[in-house]
Amino acid sequence: MSLLRFKVVEDAFKKKAIAVEAPGKAVSDYYGKYVFNREQMAKYLSGETIKIILNAIDKGEVLNRDVADHVAAGMKMWAMEMGATHYTHWFHPLTDGTAEKHDAFIEYETRAGGRVIEEFTGKLLAQQEPDASSFPSGGIRNTFEARGYTAWDPSSPAFVVDDTLCIPTVFISYTGEALDYKTPLLKSLSAIDKAATAVAQIFDSKVKKVYSYLGWEQEYFLVDDGLYAARPDLVMTQRTLMGHESAKNQQLEDHYFGAIPTRVQAFMKDIEYEAYKYAIPVKTRHNEVAPNQFELAPIFGETNLSNDQNLLIMAIMKRVARRHGFRVLLHEKPFAGINGSGKHNNWSLGTDTGVGLFTPGRTPEENLQFITFLVNTLVAVHRNNALLKASIMSANNAHRLGANEAPPAIISVFLGTQISGVLDKLEKSTSEEAIVVDAKKKMKLGIAHIPEVLLDNTDRNRTSPFAFTGNRFEFRAVGSSANCASAMTAINTAVAYQLAEFKKEYDAKITSGVTKEKAVFDLLKKYIKESKAIRFDGNGYSNQWKEDAKKRGLDCQTSVPRIFEAYTSEESIKLFTQTGVLSQKELHARNEVKWETYTKKIQIEARVLGDLALNHIVPVASKYQSLLLDNITRVKAVFNDEKATKINAIDMNLVEEIAERISVIQTEVAAMIDARKKANVIEHEQQKANAYHDTVSPYFDKIRYQIDKLEEVVDNEMWPLPKYRELLFIR
Ligand code: ADP
Numbered sequence: 001m002s003l004l005r006f007k008v009v010e011d012a013f014k015k016k017a018i019a020v021e022a023p024g025k026a027v028s029d030y031y032g033k034y035v036f037n038r039e040q041m042a043k044y045l046s047g048e049t050i051k052i053i054l055n056a057i058d059k060g061e062v063l064n065r066d067v068a069d070h071v072a073a074g075m076k077m078w079a080m081e082m083g084a085t086h087y088t089h090w091f092h093p094l095t096d097g098t099a100e101k102h103d104a105f106i107e108y109e110t111r112a113g114g115r116v117i118e119e120f121t122g123k124l125l126a127q128q129e130p131d132a133s134s135f136p137s138g139g140i141r142n143t144f145e146a147r148g149y150t151a152w153d154p155s156s157p158a159f160v161v162d163d164t165l166c167i168p169t170v171f172i173s174y175t176g177e178a179l180d181y182k183t184p185l186l187k188s189l190s191a192i193d194k195a196a197t198a199v200a201q202i203f204d205s206k207v208k209k210v211y212s213y214l215g216w217e218q219e220y221f222l223v224d225d226g227l228y229a230a231r232p233d234l235v236m237t238q239r240t241l242m243g244h245e246s247a248k249n250q251q252l253e254d255h256y257f258g259a260i261p262t263r264v265q266a267f268m269k270d271i272e273y274e275a276y277k278y279a280i281p282v283k284t285r286h287n288e289v290a291p292n293q294f295e296l297a298p299i300f301g302e303t304n305l306s307n308d309q310n311l312l313i314m315a316i317m318k319r320v321a322r323r324h325g326f327r328v329l330l331h332e333k334p335f336a337g338i339n340g341s342g343k344h345n346n347w348s349l350g351t352d353t354g355v356g357l358f359t360p361g362r363t364p365e366e367n368l369q370f371i372t373f374l375v376n377t378l379v380a381v382h383r384n385n386a387l388l389k390a391s392i393m394s395a396n397n398a399h400r401l402g403a404n405e406a407p408p409a410i411i412s413v414f415l416g417t418q419i420s421g422v423l424d425k426l427e428k429s430t431s432e433e434a435i436v437v438d439a440k441k442k443m444k445l446g447i448a449h450i451p452e453v454l455l456d457n458t459d460r461n462r463t464s465p466f467a468f469t470g471n472r473f474e475f476r477a478v479g480s481s482a483n484c485a486s487a488m489t490a491i492n493t494a495v496a497y498q499l500a501e502f503k504k505e506y507d508a509k510i511t512s513g514v515t516k517e518k519a520v521f522d523l524l525k526k527y528i529k530e531s532k533a534i535r536f537d538g539n540g541y542s543n544q545w546k547e548d549a550k551k552r553g554l555d556c557q558t559s560v561p562r563i564f565e566a567y568t569s570e571e572s573i574k575l576f577t578q579t580g581v582l583s584q585k586e587l588h589a590r591n592e593v594k595w596e597t598y599t600k601k602i603q604i605e606a607r608v609l610g611d612l613a614l615n616h617i618v619p620v621a622s623k624y625q626s627l628l629l630d631n632i633t634r635v636k637a638v639f640n641d642e643k644a645t646k647i648n649a650i651d652m653n654l655v656e657e658i659a660e661r662i663s664v665i666q667t668e669v670a671a672m673i674d675a676r677k678k679a680n681v682i683e684h685e686q687q688k689a690n691a692y693h694d695t696v697s698p699y700f701d702k703i704r705y706q707i708d709k710l711e712e713v714v715d716n717e718m719w720p721l722p723k724y725r726e727l728l729f730i731r
Pocket residue numbers: 213214215216217284297298299300301346347348349356471472
């Protein structure tokens with residue numbers, strides 16, 4: 001085994017950057033080449049069909065069979081010209097990543113004597129019934145009633161990967177419950193559209209639609225694929241379960257924004273070309289803080305589309321990395337002691353009239369609207385801070401949150417001094433002085449002037465899990481491997497619910513004869529007071545904050561399975577059912593899935609850790625211990641007692657240390673296995689997950705600690721697993 005380590009290290013050193021050629025002269029030559037976008041639609045579909053599709057996308061109108069048949073025929077023609085022979089419904093089950101089942105276009109032509117033809121009808125486009133019994137459903141669908149439907153989502157364009165036409169779809173059970181991430185996301189987007197449009201119309205009657213926008217920043221690690229293969233923990237769990245810190249890691253801060261290594265640069269170029277072919281507008285690439293950590297970010301877009309693009313790019317990254325002799329790690333915390341990876345979700349709302357609802361405006365009306373949306377968001381985040389945390393929580397992400405480099409496991413909002421100042425002033429002012437209607441019936445804001453461009457870069461707080469950054473909020477607590485839909489569904493639903501509340505209260509005031517401006521101001525003042533506890537501009541990593549947050553009544557739960565309970569609290573059920581995003585049954589079922597997934601992840605990690613500890617590390621440490629003992633015996637044979645004791649002193653200590661550590665490892669692994677066995681017989685999903693959290697996972701650090709200490713003393717030549725310095729610095 002140790003031979004394997006040195007072989008892969010040697011091979012990795014020899015690897016050179018792979019040459020990557022641009023697919024065309026200008027990006028516009030190949031941008032969107034593999035996507036059935038509006039341009040392609042125009043070539044393959046009639047004007048009438050396109051109009052109906054666009055109506056379906058913009059107004060949610062239902063597409064009939066005839067239209068679906070037309071679209072299917074056009075899509076098939078286009079896809080076949082792109083070399084596709086198969087098609088698949090592409091959906092997002094409640095696992096990491098996406099699912100697809102490929103079917104060939106071929107069909108027997110019954111009328112023409114059974115010859116084979118290519119067929120793809122509207123029926124096949126619109127709906128499929130994958131045998132879905134093995135996707136997580138939280139008990140909604142018993143296995144004997146295994147049918148689940150996938151149904152076409154026309155708002156995200158179809159695309160071709162290799163030989164397969166991929167059609168983005170939702171995935172629902174036979175009885176209509178959502179079994180995926182996309183269904184509730186789409187429902188939350190229509191909820192926010194409805195609620196936000198009603199509020200935006202207070203300020204501008206021309207607004208007909210509000211869009212939710214998402215700009216994700218994908219962080220990831222790259223590891224040489226040979227080194228990866230020699231680390232069973234990486235292969236099985238995507239994270240290192242052991243490994244002593246490298247002497248140098250990120251303390252010199254020389255990796256962030258540093259020169260990109262050539263092999264990595266080639267990988268990034270390749271990714272960008274691929275992304276452009278799928279019309280994913282990637283724009284930013286750079287080194288991240290930790291060694292071998294990088295980031296990729298596109299220009300933001302409509303949330304559903306942007307999320308599909310993120311899922312697609314995660315798949316593309318994995319594939320392209322292999323071409324370059326790398327493995328991409330999307331896990332939130334692949335290495336202890338250095339930064340983990342997140343996926344900041346830049347989120348905003350914008351009207352069909354082109355106004356960003358979180359963008360400070362040029363006129364008092366626009367600014368009043370801006371503050372209205374901002375304050376309602378504060379209230380929503382405050383009321384639902386436990387839920388928002390649940391929406392980003394996972395076994396993986398728990399390693400990152402609360403550690404010293406990531407947002408803490410407490411949700412708060414950073415506004416920066418300028419906006420905070422405006423809200424403070426507004427809170428204290430009387431509405432008479434805050435708002436002045438001048439002679440020409442023009443409204444004026446008496447409150448502090450809001451600059452059009454905020455100096456967000458100087459006023460940034462990297463420790464905040466939910467930060468206002470000038471024209472959007474950055475939900476930073478989202479994990480790098482997560483499906484953004486979870487966080488985006490939660491925030492859009494929470495804000496939609498709150499905006500509807502606001503509108504209700506506003507309407508009541510108007511009915512009672514209050515002016516529009518006063519109604520808005522009175523509500524904002526009330527809301528600013530009420531949501532104060534969520535505002536925090538200080539250092540989120542400090543221990544003081546943990547205490548303060550508790551006093552403020554913010555959710556401070558750190559146990560992952562318990563954090564999920566926020567989904568089924570009375571308030572959350574009200575929130576999701578009233579907005580029509582998820583039913584109570586769905587919420588409960590989805591929590592079952594979360595608990596089950598959590599248990600399985602910890603279970604797998606525990607197994608891998610036990611195996612590595614007992615079968616890889618302990619034998620090597622014993623072997624080294626024997627070598628030391630041999631040496632000690634030989635010394636004794638040659639020298640007199642006094643001299644031998646002196647010479648052997650250090651080795652004797654070492655033998656003892658190793659023996660002790662081996663014994664602790666063996667005992668702890670046995671105890672961990674025992675805890676697992678006890679947990680395994682628990683039938684209740686949440687109790688089982690709690691047991692895994694409380695009684696199994698605490699062994700991980702204890703066992704790891706001993707192994708990492710052994711790594712420090714055992715002969716380097718014998719150590720079987722690639723070390724951190726090799727994993728992190730060879731590229
Ligand atoms: P930083 O790392 O400085 O936060 P990046 O450039 O890496 O910024 O990423 C910022 C992301 O935010 C990009 O995807 C960008 O398109 C997106 N973004 C910018 N403005 C908005 C907005 N109004 N709404 C949503 N996303 C936005």
